[in-house]
Amino acid sequence: MAKAITQSEWQAEVLNSPVPVLVDFWAVWCGPCRLIAPIVEELAHQYExxxxxxxxxxxxxxxxxxxxxxxxxxxxxxxxxxxxxxQIVGALPKGAIEQRIAKHL
Incomplete structure (x- = not known):
């Protein structure tokens, strides 16, 4: 599951991570963010x-x-x-996001 992260955890969890890290910048009021939220969750499970x-x-x-x-x-x-x-901006389909991630794994 995609976990919320704060500034205080950023250095250890993102910048010093031994594996690649996907970070979803979003907001509660953002419609497209809600559209891709299930995709981000699927990717979290898929690439666990x-x-x-x-x-x-x-x-x-x-x-x-x-x-x-x-x-x-x-x-x-x-x-x-x-x-x-x-950097992926906007609500892209899962396949498009997967392609962009896969080349870095």
Whole structure:
């Protein structure tokens, strides 16, 4: 399951992660975010052990959203070795998201 993450956990859980990390920047009021939420959950199960999946509520964690230049949501960032290697903006179909993730695993 995709877990909510905060600024205080960011360094240890995302930047220092030994496996790639997918982070979903979202908000409660965002319709497209609700559309891709089940896809993000499916990916968390599908890639368990190979990929960590976290969610960042941009209203709660504005500093993280600003740090990564999140201008529209949903935005998925894929981190590998502490660096952003993919940025997926908008509610894409699961297959399109999988293709973008798979090349980094």
């Amino acid at each position: 052990g190979k990929l960590k999946v976290y969610k960042v509520d941009v209203d709660q964690e504005q500093s993280l959203a600003m740090q990564y230049g999140i201008m529209s949501i949903p935005t998925l960032l894929l981190f590998k070795n502490g660096q952003v290697v993919e």
